[in-house]
Amino acid sequence: MKKIDLVIIGGGPAGLSAAKMAAESGLSSLIVERDYKVGGQLVKQTHMFFGSEKQYAKTRGIDIAKILVDDVLKYPKMIEIMTETTVVGLYKDKVVTLLQNEKYIKVQTNAIIIATGASEKVLAFENNDLPGIYGAGAVQTLMNVHGVLPGQDVVMVGSGNIGLIVSYQLIQAGVNVLCVLEAAKEIGGYKVHASKLKRLGVDIKTSHSIKKAVGKDYLEKIIIGKLDEQWNFIAGTEEELVVDSLCISVGLSPLSNLLSMIGTEMKYVSYLGGLVPLIDKNHETSIENVFVAGDVCGVEEASSAIVEGYLTGLVVAKKLGFIHPNYDELYLDFKAQLHNLRSGPFGEKLRLGLEEIMR
Amino acid sequence: MRIKEHPILTFEEKKKLSFFFDGKEVFGFEGDTIASALHAMGVKVLSHSIELKRPRGFYCAIGNCSSCSMIVDGKPNVRTCVTMLKDNMKVKTQVNKGDIYEKD
Numbered sequence: 001m002k003k004i005d006l007v008i009i010g011g012g013p014a015g016l017s018a019a020k021m022a023a024e025s026g027l028s029s030l031i032v033e034r035d036y037k038v039g040g041q042l043v044k045q046t047h048m049f050f051g052s053e054k055q056y057a058k059t060r061g062i063d064i065a066k067i068l069v070d071d072v073l074k075y076p077k078m079i080e081i082m083t084e085t086t087v088v089g090l091y092k093d094k095v096v097t098l099l100q101n102e103k104y105i106k107v108q109t110n111a112i113i114i115a116t117g118a119s120e121k122v123l124a125f126e127n128n129d130l131p132g133i134y135g136a137g138a139v140q141t142l143m144n145v146h147g148v149l150p151g152q153d154v155v156m157v158g159s160g161n162i163g164l165i166v167s168y169q170l171i172q173a174g175v176n177v178l179c180v181l182e183a184a185k186e187i188g189g190y191k192v193h194a195s196k197l198k199r200l201g202v203d204i205k206t207s208h209s210i211k212k213a214v215g216k217d218y219l220e221k222i223i224i225g226k227l228d229e230q231w232n233f234i235a236g237t238e239e240e241l242v243v244d245s246l247c248i249s250v251g252l253s254p255l256s257n258l259l260s261m262i263g264t265e266m267k268y269v270s271y272l273g274g275l276v277p278l279i280d281k282n283h284e285t286s287i288e289n290v291f292v293a294g295d296v297c298g299v300e301e302a303s304s305a306i307v308e309g310y311l312t313g314l315v316v317a318k319k320l321g322f323i324h325p326n327y328d329e330l331y332l333d334f335k336a337q338l339h340n341l342r343s344g345p346f347g348e349k350l351r352l353g354l355e356e357i358m359r
Numbered sequence: 360m361r362i363k364e365h366p367i368l369t370f371e372e373k374k375k376l377s378f379f380f381d382g383k384e385v386f387g388f389e390g391d392t393i394a395s396a397l398h399a400m401g402v403k404v405l406s407h408s409i410e411l412k413r414p415r416g417f418y419c420a421i422g423n424c425s426s427c428s429m430i431v432d433g434k435p436n437v438r439t440c441v442t443m444l445k446d447n448m449k450v451k452t453q454v455n456k457g458d459i460y461e462k463d
Contacts, residue, residue, distance in 0.1 A: 133416075
């Protein structure tokens with residue numbers, strides 16, 4: 001059996017940052033990633049980030065991904081990366097089973113950081129499984145990583161930051177965005193993103209949603225309608241739009257299945273996106289030496305995932321006897337950064353949600 | 360369709376890869392996933408639901424939703440959105456749960 005001090009599941013911003021901080025502390029790790037490359041969802045984000053300089057604000061996501069990957073590549077002897085590898089088993093005695101190229105590999109470890117991120121939520125409506133209906137983030141990957149257009153005419157469902165940003169990026173790629181639908185009375189995302197779309201003449205229809213999709217083998221048109229106060233469709237407000245693509249951007253759910261598998265205490269917290277593990281202030285779950293970082297313990301921005309990764313890598317290393325020379329200073333700094341990122345009115349629900357999962 | 364001009368990104372010309380889609384020789388580029396190469400050709404239906412055989416296409420792009428599962432080189436249930444395209448790959452549309460190592 002392969003032996004390694006720390007296994008990090010997920011090579012996105014949280015996992016990469018955790019590996020870097022563990023390595024700086026002297027702890028070796030193995031990053032397991034099911035995609036063919038590391039970098040997570042940053043690799044498709046062409047927009048510049050907010051926050052402070054420490055989280056690479058004013059830098060495009062694609063460039064942040066490069067910085068994080070390069071940081072990890074500076075430790076070739078301490079950080080091993082396995083891509084196209086899926087974790088299929090996780091046991092309380094810290095044995096992790098991996099599936100890579102049709103081979104099972106067993107790894108014995110001392111600590112595990114689960115940094116699996118989140119997946120896009122789906123929305124229930126008639127024919128919501130027709131090809132041509134995509135997760136908004138998936139379309140972002142198709143366009144910005146592979147340079148392939150989803151279609152010619154698209155409608156976005158959801159006006160949170162992802163919905164607004166991806167709509168703008170669709171236009172940048174040359175796609176016609178007919179409108180953005182928002183079930184709530186107010187636009188969900190930041191005003192700065194909404195304004196960019198409005199300046200380009202995109203209609204953001206609040207109190208509107210998709211009623212059904214129409215098509216034989218793939219999407220041909222959609223029926224949208226206006227919603228009342230209880231989010232029920234108002235009869236007679238239906239409108240038909242001819243589109244070949246529909247993007248769904250109605251939030252994200254933590255990919256916490258592995259945590260349920262290993263048996264950590266879980267809780268459903270809607271403010272955090274769904275089922276999440278209970279954690280202590282150092283991101284340790286109810287099972288000793290099983291830690292979490294990033295969206296898997298509450299959906300936030302990539303900036304928070306990076307800082308949570310650093311924090312978790314730092315404390316895991318210390319727990320296993322590898323103390324970073326600047327431990328105290330860094331610990332306080334990471335805590336302060338997270339506090340700042342979550343402050344303000346947009347962070348309110350998140351703060352309430354995080355209170356619910358504290359052990 | 361592929362993006363030709365973009366205000367932020369540049370898509371350099373890459374090596375052409377030849378592969379087979381349902382027996383027909385087609386082309387993609389190095390750096391493509393199987394799903395992105397097919398999408399660029401206008402192929403939207405990648406699989407079918409197991410019971411009702413409803414068409415399914417590209418959906419999550421992170422290897423999570425199984426909507427893009429196809430038969431690749433005889434192996435069923437391959438997540439084509441996170442699998443890199445390789446020269447001479449044989450890609451087939453999947454219409455059932457998948458048989459282990461079916462003959463091409």
